[in-house]
Amino acid sequence: MTKHKEIGLSDQAVVDMYRIALTARRLDERMWLLNRAGKIPFLVSCQGQEVQQVAAAFALERGKDYTAPYYRDVGVVLALGMSVQDLMLQAYAKAEDPNSGGRQMPGHFGSKKLKMLSGSSPVTTQVPHAVGIGLACKMRGEDAISFVTLGEGSTNQGDFHEGANFAAVHKLPVIIMVENNQYAISISLKQQVACEKISDRAVGYGMVGETVDGNDPFAVYQAIKTASQRARNGEGPSLVEAISYRLTPHSSDDDDLTYRTAEEVREAKAKDGLLSFKKYLKENNLLSDKKEEELEAAIKKEIDLANEYAEAAPSPDPDTLYQGVYQ
Amino acid sequence: MTKHKEIGLSDQAVVDMYRIALTARRLDERMWLLNRAGKIPFLVSCQGQEVQQVAAAFALERGKDYTAPYYRDVGVVLALGMSVQDLMLQAYAKAEDPNSGGRQMPGHFGSKKLKMLSGSSPVTTQVPHAVGIGLACKMRGEDAISFVTLGEGSTNQGDFHEGANFAAVHKLPVIIMVENNQYAISISLKQQVACEKISDRAVGYGMVGETVDGNDPFAVYQAIKTASQRARNGEGPSLVEAISYRLTPHSSDDDDLTYRTAEEVREAKAKDGLLSFKKYLKENNLLSDKKEEELEAAIKKEIDLANEYAEAAPSPDPDTLYQGVYQ
Amino acid sequence: MPVLSYIEAITAAMDEEMERDDRVFILGEDVGKRGGVFRATDGLYNKYGAERVIDTPLAESAIAGVGIGAAMYGLIPIAEMQFADFILPAVNQIISEAAKLRYRSNNDWSCPITIRAPYGGGIHGALYHSQSVEAIFANQPGLKIVMPSSPREAKGLLKAAIRDPDPVLFFEHKRAYRLLKEEVPIEEEVIEIGKANQVRAGDDITVITYGLCVHFAKEAAQQLNDEHGIEVELLDLRTVYPLDQQAIVHAAKKTGKVLLITEDNKEGSIISEVSAIIGEQCLFDLDAPIKRLAGPDVPAMPYASSLEKAFIVNQDKIKQAMLELAQF
């Protein structure tokens, strides 16, 4: 049996996963072009983390579970129903941007319709929010769970500790996924933490902790699936660490060669989860060269159309500045 | 060989330890009387934790090491050179109080002369301070270490996490001793944390963690001594958890029978470390009944005199209200 | 009408709201079995159970943050900070998150949380159990800050805060808890947030204040009236952010002589903004400088009685300042 079937993923599902992860990558690449062309002022990149993001989202019950994605989670939000056009509207800060109507930077996701909590810039504040959602689900007897992500550097914030501990004490249906991409801007993992694995922190909360290869969609899918079963069974929260590598600079304002070598990045690119995922699909005859070409073309077209639409869309009316301070 | 000699404590040292722990207890008992008599407005109690406090302080190099004691640490501060009179002056909020000149509540210790950091009321803020001291010692090549205490409930604050992680990443000469007395006001240990031991949290910081019986002075002494050696050797920080029980209400404003039973308290009193310490001394002929009587009498006299002195001492001059805002 | 103390009124408000709407719940330190260290939640644990009166770990940022998450879900949390002084670890959650959630999501998400905390001095609370912290938050659009001055006000305003669709900081004067008692209607009374209250009408001087100082100002005004025939217009701000500008301007214009009072340190306090509103909107109606009576600019109220007394704004100091202004 193939790996994906073993863990309960259909052929269609893995192909979908790949398509979305690839869409995230291509969209991100386009954002860099748009930024360098002076069309969008800023971007923060998902490259290198798409596979774990999409795999994790697929392990959730979409439409039912709540999520609090962090700024790199293009893969998560696409998998949950945000469209390429939505993200383009966000990048161009247009009125129609469903996340914030152009008020927030790219990467600040949120949609009540998608049960996706609105996020801010100060890192890690979303962890207690997701725990609050878990608390609410438990109180109301709702079967939904709460899934939240953050970077490994961000696990050093007090809010990580306080939120995780609260979830554990109250045995809440929460999954905290740490996307360990080895860097927090210029600060390497070793300068951020002295523990071996971020998932070691679970011990101090009395919750289950697990570290998986973020480049392996099946490992991530299974870890989140198992955690979600625990959560739904009333067995409390889990901490899942997905290890990957940030393939781009931190953001469009960063120059990563001031703190790491091109060689290091090159080596990481060779391990890119998107490449191994594609290889897997091809080996299992789920993706032919032709299908791949079609897929790339379809994604390109989707991005092109979204770009055209978003660029032409109206900016927020200055008078709306005063709206939404209070109800 | 006796237990205390085995771990390098002289006969004199253990007798001193006992004397100071007993002094802390008797002083605390007196404070309750003074409070109930309306002479002092407030107290926060050390009862049940004196043994671990004094034992820990004895494992430090007094006069050289820095400390950041928390509000229950009467045993620590007495062992470090604060006098009974100083603490009475503090209780009466008199101008001569060396901790704050009557500005802060009892239990808010501090003395530059004693290298004891000034403490505030918001819990856990002292942890990053102690880490800062450790950083400074390391930067200046000073052999001193930094010792900080807090309650188990207080380990849930973000500052615990952030401070501990910083110390571990920078391998600083810091010892964090958690005085686990089973309660944070009315909140029991199980409602505060879901981990088995508070020292489990050390794993998530990549530091050494150890749990010891706080009623056993030798276990505590040895744990802190070993941790201090690691610290001085450049091997970084340690987390030591000393387990005891808070024998009194949280403070003079609390009524602990609203959340725990008299029976539970009675059981804990039977395990009081001060009793077993006395028994040990007697078994090892370090304390006779007569000596004990003399000791009790001397302590009583010291407290009486301190009380008289402090009660009669002048209150802060209202004009001093404006002093010490800035240099 | 039953006579309730300020704290009983607060308990009653929570009780009624929890009874009315099962989405309302309480979280905080020692709010459960213990009923709160001041006993504001007394009896609610027994009545509503551990699921709706939640004892939390000792972590204020989580109390606020988890509350915010639950509010996003659609529940109505009442978060208790044990002392206002200990709200500070939660500032990031309150200012970056609660205050900005509706705005940043372009009205998609909202945060109907109430955060209660006892503030104020005069109870031997020393530096860290006596502070007025409202000024720290009183510059954050998206937040509302309510500070009731009496039992009846406390009940009506707390009910309004709980029902408010946006985050409300609700600061209760801890000395008022047992000091103030008055008749409080049994029938439902909800007092609108954002509206100041004319406590007393008068033509000689205008006094604007909030919280426990309203009580002292009222007493002092009565004394001045009895002793000197001075008529004081007394305005209770009730909501200290955002301010009721109309009521402030109206009250200031009425007498042209304004005294502003806060128990907080003076520089950068709530009454600074009140003064600025007056200086901007009705300067030419004034007959005297806009006087401020406040705590001194030292970090916080000390423990020793001698220092606490020197610090605190009390009835005598208020009366003295009123008299001076009336005689100006």
Added chain:
Amino acid sequence: MPVLSYIEAITAAMDEEMERDDRVFILGEDVGKRGGVFRATDGLYNKYGAERVIDTPLAESAIAGVGIGAAMYGLIPIAEMQFADFILPAVNQIISEAAKLRYRSNNDWSCPITIRAPYGGGIHGALYHSQSVEAIFANQPGLKIVMPSSPREAKGLLKAAIRDPDPVLFFEHKRAYRLLKEEVPIEEEVIEIGKANQVRAGDDITVITYGLCVHFAKEAAQQLNDEHGIEVELLDLRTVYPLDQQAIVHAAKKTGKVLLITEDNKEGSIISEVSAIIGEQCLFDLDAPIKRLAGPDVPAMPYASSLEKAFIVNQDKIKQAMLELAQF
């Protein structure tokens, strides 16, 4: 005299102070190899090494708290908050600890820390990379808050902040970093904290502001002078807490017409206190209401250019407000 940009002046101040006193060190996120995300610490890691330019874990409360501990020891930390918006997790350490340490220990301990942070908008920073956060702290005796308006001011004031025996919050306008350039003396210049600065003398109207707004006000004043012959008295507050009351009163009295400007939201801002000082101390010298020009009371500056422009106080808006006041 070399021409330095605002950020170069800041780097130079730190460099000189680190060279002068080996107790001075830097800690913060990305301050080391990366030289800071704005490059304020550029070159210092190479010059002084990882021991004195310390890259910290991503945790602002620890950056402040560890800094405070090191300051208690006797070192002189310069803590960098990557953006002023991200100082909020450290509020408890700053307000409860740094601000109160000297007072609570009755002058036994002290805390000579400088906390630097880039603030302000106009750079597409959106809600969380554009805020002015000074008002949150500008009611805490024990703290000083400095906000320089030009490269020369930045250098002299930062040197003073580092040498100050008490905690100083030092907010640098991130848009000024590369926008403003001027000649800065090589020889040591230390500008006293607590003193405002008369930038321009004039008899028609008084403008009081701070930070980048000083630059825009200066330009606008020049235009008004050229176009309308209006003479503007311009006061740069420099230290926004505690305020230089004498200089404020003097400048206000001089023309009797006062315009106060901040880039922050209006209600509860620094200029509210400035207004209150004027209303209390020189009301009868005024010929016009005390005008305030500030950001609108919405949570923070949005990302979209259309909204950012609508929010921000700029040279045009300042000029317009000045003109209106002059014509009052």
